[in-house]
Amino acid sequence: MIVLGCVDVRVDFGVTVALDGVSLSWEQPGAIHAVVGQNGAGKTTLCRVIAGLTRAERGEVIVEGTEHPATAQGRRRKGVELVHQTFALPPQFTVAEALQLFRPGTARGGMFRRGAMERRWAGQLEELGFTVSPKALIRDLAPEQQQAVEITRALSSGSRVIVLDEPTAVLPPEAITGLFERLRALAAQGITFLVVMHKLRQVRELADTVAVLAGGKVVLPPTPMQTIDDEEIARLIMGGATEQAVTGASAVAMGLADAPEGLAGVAVPNGRQHAGGPASASASASASASASASASAAAAAAAADAAMSPLDNSRPAAHGAVEARDLPGSPRSEPAPAVLRVVDVSVSSIEGRRGLRSFSVDVRPGEIVGIAGVEGNGQQALVDVVVGLLAPRDGRVEIGGREASGLRIAARRRLGLRYIPADRQSRAVSLSSSLWVNAMAAPVSSGYGVSGSVRRGFLSERKLRKRGEERLERWQVRYAGSDQAMRELSGGNLQRVVLAREVDDDARLIVAEHPTQGLDLGGTGLVWEALRRARDHQVGVLLVSSDLDELFALSDRIVVILDGERVDELRPPYDRATLGHAMVVGAAS
């Protein structure tokens, strides 16, 4: 009998296909089955389809031998329960109330007796070996206790199949062992678990079988753990790009090879000439007039040149080394003093954000250092510590050779720190403010690059606006008027405004956090070129990304972060398998 499975399930979200003809079956009851894969591989969608929370375009779901159409309008499927990644318990409820919610029993005619309810659930919790008081409020519980309540709730429905979506993501390490023991005990009683996990080490420790999803497809059907090794799983997770080593140079070529069609979409003819908006701009002749179907890598470079040319002109003699500097990927003669030094920084973990453990990384001028890791392994804390949004518990941060631990964000920015945040709408831009305000926000607030337009706190709106427009035009932002609200811009155009503010002449260190997330190929190409150009002008770049192609294409070296620790450092030529292994298991050697 198939205890759990699905047949030819397809799920589309708009134009993206989340699951593409996925067929999987697990036959062994009372076992723990793992599903692994990269972000976006479709794991969570699979869980939701199985639990009946997401409607599939086509396909069937099998639970304990019974077939159900997966296309039914979202309704919880009987016999299988999903424990969410982020818990869905009402925080102001007591444990007993949360468990009782939507469950039959105790309540008679809409009335219930608190005492009876609490006794009922106290018994259940105890039976499962959870030490949680039914009287406690959900919001006062530790993550592992909330998870215990969720699991109790799932089991109390009489379901024999439980789906856990990344159950370890929110747990501290010590709680993970406890969870694993409990799951194994329950499995021994005949409960079947389907578990989505990121870390291979944990899969190895917990699961009986493993299946791999990549790009919405099954690349490994459920396979007993004994018959497959970590290397093989990591290789499959990373998209099977296998042994073929990706060198820095060929990755660059790869990035540029992608660029043409994208650039055709974004490369606007020279923005400096336009006044009335895109219509008049398109009339002007410029390098990107050729950005038609035949646009090439040369066009990409030309567009980027146009974008960064002011940098070329204005870079003072002190940076004369620019020309002499070697191309990325080639050996460097002597290491310049670091523009960023993160030394033994520790940050406590809080709910929803992994901390850092004695983490160190240096970024030298003219160098892009990639930070690779599975999401949620401390990247956020690292960025926040460098930018100045978070004070480390221990360790120190130096920017441009100056101790920066005690410096506020404005002071760090004056030292040349720039920040391209991942969360654009909340951190990077103010959607209701105008374009020029967005472009000038950091210069005005932190006090740099505004000479002539701000004097002793008094500003000339006219001059400031003009400076803002200069920045916007340098980056070929398409706009009708610079007092347009930011929210009117598209994603790629919006990121150009961010680049216009953050990649400027005074930049010394750029922290780029998932800078191309959600951008199309053209936007991605522009961001890549911007970061490469910045590097060529002796700016140091700290690049946090979960896009391995991006890391390979840009990074001079890649530091791997796992669970808040620096576990490895890789140099070109890069190799997906090695990096994948380091990201999920730790150091290769």
Place this chain on the structure above:
Amino acid sequence: MSWRNGLGSAGRSGVALLVGLALAAITFQAGGFSAGGTASGVVTGAVTGSGSLALTLRYALPLAFIAIGVVVSFRGGFFNAGAQGQFYAGGIVSLYVGLTLPTSLGGPIVAFLAVLAGAVAGMVWSVVPGMLRVYFNVNEVIGTLMFSFIAEYLVTYIAVGPLKSSAGAGQVAVTSSVPAAVRVTPASGISAGVVLGVLLVGAAVWWLLRRTRFGFEIALIGRNPIMAEVQGVETRQIGLATFAVTGFTAGLGGAIEILGPLGSISSGYDPNIGLTAILVALVGVLAVGGVLVAALVFGGLTAASLYLPIATGLPSTSLVFLTGLVSFVVTAKVGWGRWPHGLLRRARGGPDRHRDDELPVPGGTRPAGEEPPPPAPATSPGPVETSV
């Protein structure tokens, strides 16, 4: 702000005001009072009656002082709801200084010092809850309102205590009166100096908002505090400064009221001016010019409320009802752009809605967070369309 946007918001504000008045008229009619009579009563009481315009201006002046400062806080997204208390603090301290300093220093000098002291007192009364807000994250509405209650009891204390005079009658105690030489206006409540003062404060705040880094940063915080911080804005200091400005002008309002038409404070003094000033700021679309106009409108309504009982038999408290309705409509206006949208989204988001964080959704896989709504309770300074 582009002037077109400004006109748009002002237009909507005007419409809201008219709708509020119309609703009030309907209610009055239903209650057995003539709506037409009420309308003409309002016009007579506020504009055309003899001495009406002077009365309108007399009530508009303190409202304008307070509301101009409230604009600063609201633009920064801080819902400083304690203007009433800051007004009291300004009144009490200016009275104390006005009574204590010897008039031999020269009336105008004493008056100036007293007004200044009042303004500083209002500032202190605002900055303390401001500090609770920025350093301890105490909700500023609670903090500033609590301080208003304290100030209210201080009014009674000062009237029955240290400055008590023999003038009180029955249950009402009254302080000594400020000598005429120290007054900033005659009993009419209007003087060139005070009118000039409002215009100066208005100009100063306009300039502050439009021509200084401080104003630029206030707008950034008000629109997206997280983004502002990332840009290097010292959000705490700036936030605290907005509290200071609001308190300062509210204190000024209290000082000119007490050193002007009133001359003394009686126990139980409660002009209910703080909340009206917040309304003035909102109806005035958080712009200095708009606030000056709105202050005249609400000053007129106050003046009319004195006349209405005579003309139509409406109780004077009907004005409270009227302003209540207007505030209701003005804040509902804020909702036009927001509510239906939010409701629609919620209605669509059935169980099939993906909470999926690993979908390659175009436009970014992170939650497309709207900018955080301004921290406002019932009446929100919300998306009034202003810009630097």
